[in-house]
Each structure stands twice: as C-alpha cells, then as structure tokens.
Amino acid sequence: MDKKGAVISCVSGVAALGILTGCFLLNASPYVTVTEARKSDSDGLHVAGQVEPNSIVSDFSHHEVRFKLRDAEGQVLPIVYTGAPVSSLGTATKVVAIGAMKNGSLQSDQLLVKCPSKYESKPAVQ
C-alpha cells in the first residue's frame, strides 16, 4: 500500500470513528430518574426501578399492562406498557421501562427485566 493510500485510510478511519462515537453519544438513550422523566419530553427515556408490590394490572381491553415503578430516590412513576408480554415482571428484581412521558405516565413499549438469577446465560449470555 502506498503512503498516500495509508494516509487516506487512516484519516477516513479516524474521521469515521469520531462520527460514530459522536453519533452514539448524542443519540444514546439517557437513564433518568422519575423526577427527570416528569420534566422531559424526549423519546427513549430509560427509567430504572423496582415494581411496586401489587401494582401490576393487565388491561386486556386496551392491550396494556399498567404498573408502578419506584426509582432509587423513592419516587413512583406509573408505567403503561404496550409491548410484547413479559412473563417475569412479577418477580423482577429490577425493571427498566423505555418510552416517553404522556399524561403523567410513561408510555412504554419495551421493558428490560432483570430476574433474580445468578446465571449469566450467554456466559459471558442471557
């Protein structure tokens, strides 16, 4: 490879990496507390917390599951979940609800559920 080619490759590689990093950092979805979520109007909010005991209600008429999430600061946020069913919500030690705020509750179509299992499946797996 001639020197010119090497320089062009390196420069374009570094530029691409810079753009990539910027792209990911700027567009990554923030983890927010309940207080921050209430103030935010952006999409893709991640709110982590624990499911309030006995707060899970499946509303079949509207194909949604409603529950309350208590974050680390102790604030409680109602979640309206409309995604694919999550079977282990009841025993999850930690839940991350992803969505946007609407009428005081988080409209979420994606949940990350962490279960009390010590297994790290893909070993190094779910």
Place this chain on the structure above:
Amino acid sequence: MNDFPELHLPIATPAQLFIGTLGRIFIWGGVSLFALTLIQSLFFPKSRKLGSVSFVLGCVCIFASFLTLGSLFLNNQYEFAYVYEHSQASDAAQYKVAAIWAGQEGSFLLWATTSAIFGMLTIWATGIYRRWFAAVYSLFLGSICGILAYESPFNIQLIHGHAYIPPTGQGLNASLQNYWVVIHPPTIFLGFGSLTVLFAYAVSALVLRKYQDWTKQVRPWALVSLSLVGVGLCMGGMWAYETLGWGGFWKWDPVENVSFVPWCMTVALVHGLIVQGVRGKWFWSNLMLAGLPFLFFTYGTFLTRAGFLDGVSVHSFATMEHTAHMVLLTLCIVATAGFFGLWGARWWKDSRSEPTLLAAGPIVKANQAAESSAGKLGTDREGWYRTGSLLIVLIGIASAIGMSVPLFQYMAHQQPKVVDEHLYHLVLSWFFIPVMLMMAVAPFVGWRKLSPWDIVGRVFNVLSITIGLLGVIMMVMNNPRIGIQLIPNQFIDFPFKRQVPALPWVVFLVGICLFTIVGNTWRLIEMRKAFKLSLGAFVAHVGVATAMSGLIISRGLERSQVYELQAGEISAPVANANEKGDLINGATLPFTMNLHEIDEDSIHKPGNHILVDIQGQNDHYIADPKYVLDPTSDGDEKPESVPDIHRYWTHDNYLSMGSRQKLAGDPQTISVGQTKSFRLPDFEDGVDVFYNVKYLGMQRVGQPGQSGTKLLANLEVETPNHAKLLVNPGMQIGSGPLPADIDADYFVSMERMDAATREVTLQMRFIKPVYLAYLYYKPMVILVWIGAGLMFLGGMMSALYRRKSGKPSDNKGASSEAPSKKNDPLEAVSSKQSGSKR
C-alpha cells in the same frame, strides 16, 4: 456428632471435602507452573525442556480442576457453594455438566480450559516463536488461574461451622434448561480460547521482529477462531430465539457485542493474512488485527463484570470478587498497554529504517513484481480487501463504542446513557451494505488491477441472475399459498428522522445478500476443481449472506398478534390497534386458537406444558409451550414459559405465552342505590361488553360479629343481553370472601366494605382465567440456520486446506495464494486483457 439436630442433614466427610481441596490444589498448581514457564521463557531460554514440561503440567492442572468441578456436580456435592447455587439433584446429567459454566467462576475456568487446549495444540509447531509464545501464553493462563484462586468455584458453604450437605441445590434457571446451554458456551469459549493463540503469535512476532513467518503458522488458527466464534454467535442467537420469547435472534446487548467485536477483528485478520501471503504487505495491520480480538474480548469480560452495565443490560452480571476483579483489570491494562506499546515502538523503528527485516519470500517478490508491472489504473483485490477490512473493523469498533457508552458516561460523571437496538441498526446498516456488496464483487477481482468497467463486465452475469432471482422470489412471496401476505404501511426509521416503507427496504437488503450468494456460488462452481483452497471462503461468504438475509426477512416482514386464551374457548385474533384504531401490526394473523383444559395442580409443577390447538387456513397443529406458574411471596404468581416454535420450510410460527389474568376490568366502589357500569373484554368478537350493576343494599346472615356470619351485597346485574340477575357476593367472618357467579364468563367478588357508609368495592373476575399469548409469524427463519451451518462448514474447510498446505516449512501455502492463470479462468482473461492493452 450433629450439634444442630434441627438441620437433620449429613455432614460432608473429609474424603468428600478433599475433592474440593484437590481442585484448589490444581488451581494453585496452575499458577505456580505457569509462573515457572514464564520465568524459564524470559530468563532461562535454554532450558526449553523444563518450560515445556511445566507448560504441559500447567495445562493438565487446568483440565484436572475442570474435571474435579464436573465431578462435584455429578456427585451432587451441594456442600460446595458453587455447586449448590447452580444445580439441583433432579437435573439431568447434561445440565449438571452445563452447570459447570453456569456461573462466573466456572466461565473463567472454561475460558482457561479452552485456552489451554489451544495452547497444547499450537505450542509444538511455533518454531522460532516458541520462547515468546510460551511466555505470553503462560502469563495469560497463570493470570486466569490467579483469578480462579481468589474467586474459587471450590468454596465450601459452612452452616454453623459445619459443611452440611443439603439434599439439593438451587438449580439451573428452568428457562435455560435446553440443549443450547450444553453446547453454546463450550463452542463460543473454544473460539475465545483460540484468540489467545493469535495474540501470543502477534506478540512473539513483534518481540522477535520477524514479521513475515508467523502468518503461515497462524492462518489456520485464525480460520478456526473465526469459525468457532462465528458459530458460537449464531448458537447464542438461536438460543435467545428459542427460549426468550421475544422472537428475535440479536439485540445488541453488551454481552452479545463482547463476542461480536472479536469476530469482526478476526474477519479482517483472515483477509489481511491473505494479502500478506500474496503481496508481503499489511504486516503492521495484521499484527494489530491478531492482537485486537483477544484484547477486545478481555476488555469486554472486564466491562461486563465491572458494574457499569448494571441495569443497562438484561443480563445478570454477578459482581466479581474484588481481588479477582483487580487481577482481571491488571491483565486487561498490562495486555493492552503492553501490546500497543510494543507495536508502536516496533512500527516507529522498523517501518522506515530497516526494510530488510520485512523482506518477503521469493513467491511474494514475484507477486510484487507482477503487481508493479500491471497497469496503474483501477483497483485490485488488495484494494477491495483493504476497504472491506476497514469497514468490518469499523463495524467492530462501532459496536465496542456502543457497548462502552455507559462506561464513558460514568467516567465523565455524566448521566448514564445506553445505545438502543434501533440506534445500532440505524448506524451499522450503512456499513453493512458496502460490506455485503464487496463480498459479492471481490471474488471476481483479481490481484491485477482492473478498471471499474472491467469489474462490471465480470459481475454482469451475476447481477443479471440476482435481479432475475429477486423477481422470482417476489412473485413466490406474493403467492398466497406459499408466501406471506405483505403488510402495507409499515415503515422503518432512517437517520435524520426520516422513514421509508419497510417492504422495498427489505427487498433491497435481501437483494444485496442475494447478490453475494449468487456471486460466491458462481465462483464456487467455477473454481471447484482448480483451486480448492478458496472454496471454503466462497462457502463461508454464501453462509454469511444467507444468514443475514434470514435475519432481515424474519425480522423485517414479521407479523405478530395478541391472543387472549381461555380453556375450551376458541380465540380469534384480537385486533392489534393503536389509539386511533389503526392496525399497528398489519392485518391480523389468520389463526384461531383453542386452549386445552388446564390442570391447576400440574401448572405449578416444573416442566409443565400447556396445549393449544392452532388452526390456520391450510394447517392445524397443537402447540405445547412450556408454562409453569411459580407462586411468589406476595401471593402473586410468576409465569415461567418457553415459547413453542412450529417450523415450516417457509416460516416459523412462534407462540410466546404471557401472564395469566384472573381479574376482569378495574375494581369499582359503589354506594347503596347507585348503578355502575363495568366494561369487560369479550374475546369472541373482540368488542368490549358492559355489565350494569345496581347495588340494592347490604344483608347480614347470622349474629353481628360472630364467626360464620355472612355479610352479603345485594346486587342487580344487567348482562349485555339485558337479562337482569340477582347476585350476592360478600364475605364470611372468620373464613373470608364469598364470590358469586354472574354467568358462564364472570363472577364478582367483594373486595372491601365500609361498615359506616356501606360502600362496597367490587371486582369482576373471569370464571376461566385468561392467558395472554403472542403469536409471531416469522418468514424464512430457516435461512438463518442454513447460513450458520454454511459459515461453519466454509470456515473449517478453509482451515483444513490451510493446515495441509500451510506447514511452516512448506512454501506451497504462499504460491497457492494467487491462482495461476491456467487454474482461474478470470486470471487468464485478465492477463489477456492486460496483454492486449499493452
């Protein structure tokens, strides 16, 4: 003997405990023996025999501790904490074996074992690199043994100072109990273990400043790494697909990326080694690319255990024992800084001042001469490999950056952030398209330069066939009998908040994959006799493109539908509408379901399956998803389910079960004389129905305050068919609620009663509990399986041919690199063309 008779458990005998001690002895034996090998390699290079013996004995120690741990599991020795936490007596033997790697300690032991296997396989043929190869390898294995010494799987759990043997352990997570847990981790860890070989070779070559010879020796192992990590990744995706219930293969989870990034780097290395074999170039980038997979994997292992990803990933990451984590961090920093430092120092000195160090063999020189004599315009295969490798490295680095965003934010004391699946897709598809195109075209580009016009001429037939085939495929897809009904109005997000219709986009992406498949198949047929060495590569490329097209079609054209099942009732699909009433998942699926009667006792037993009749337009089958309800401490029940997958040639029907619901609608509080309307779901036609409830008053049967006295609410319920029924739910003092049936579908219970105001809170309930079910229709999943198989086959074919022809002393490896003109019709044509031009 038993001081705590309330436990009534046997206490482990010294002989039983000794097995664990033996395991620890093996681990410490490994630490010392690898330290000895390291010292010998560094300071006493002449006592090579000693180093060999200690290296082999060290590896044997690792194997022995692995077997020791296995024996603890198979003999149900639950006095050991690790065994207790990861298996139970009733587990089948294969799951007891799989439990070895079910936890963090065992994962490290598996990593050490697979690395040791590859160490034993490779070290004998390392030739001039032997000394430094052994040093690097034993430093790594010694460190892993060090981690295992502090984070030991052989710890005994003492209760009141005694090693009691519990009759059983906590067991492997039920949803993980399938064949993948037995075969996926060993496969992918064999891949990770083989990365150590590439790294050790690169370091040795840098130390010795012998930048050419190592490539021939390392090439078969690079191909083995590529195949094993590749097939391991595929298996991980299939495992997720078969058990997790969300119907996908890949989610860009950090743990997935930890395996994906090294794979990308190894892809680039394999292509770089070809260029070095032919042209004697790219030694600096190849040395870097041989080191990176190992370094990225080590970094990923550290990252996923450092706690930064806690809550950012669905995977559970047990935090490591502190000392063990520090050993891993040190290993990570030493390996990375050492490698980059060494590479940089050598590059600074040798890349300019001493060209003789880089001198290539005679064949490479001949190739270089041919290269320089060819026309200067246009591109050659080297250029295509360079761009392709650069792109694949960028995909890898992008994934690594993506998974490290939580770490960056943490270090900058910023709010935690995470890169979502759709952002990866948004960014990486722009790398994916050119990579696929290059995979299609590169096999047609020779080592001599070709003008763009010549390249178009060469791939013209392939392009025509691709377009023709794509047309045929679209026609078949449109045929309602075999194909799928395409969903109108589906859109896919594009950068800058734009959206494009899903179908044309999927067709475009599949077309590109098809181009690669046709191109490589063409070359495969053309070269089948002449040039066996490259056949594996064509097969592997066809495999990658096939698997990718399967992933794209099955995800892009997937349809899903919610069903609500009640035993004995036929459930039609429930329209999946958003607030505006538009169907968000397209047309409803043409299936009806009938849930078989469910036995309340067996649904709580492990391993329970439920049966669902699924009736389509042309087919009927019985699905049997695994479904168990575990009672939880707060009186709730937790469903544990494994989806049912019914496979056809053209599609998979994927049934995922959700929670069980007993409550119908919300509870309402009502006072005497008031009428309230309860809105309840009706599953037969999907339209809600209304029950109007009038609360007439409270009635007491028996003496006030006495046990056995009943308090009943007198209700007049108007059903949707305007029948009026008198219903009396209530409660009995001392024994609890007294629900009352309304009709065949619902009953009502009194949840609360206010003695002062006589207000009651009523809850409607289903007589037959409702089970939420999701049915996914996923077209062409079969391509993912075929593709994965071809990738592995191709990789292993290449490795085997390379092993035969790439022995250190053998020069054929290099000569076979650039096919001779008479073997390859394309090379023959191009030489004619360049001849005529001249």
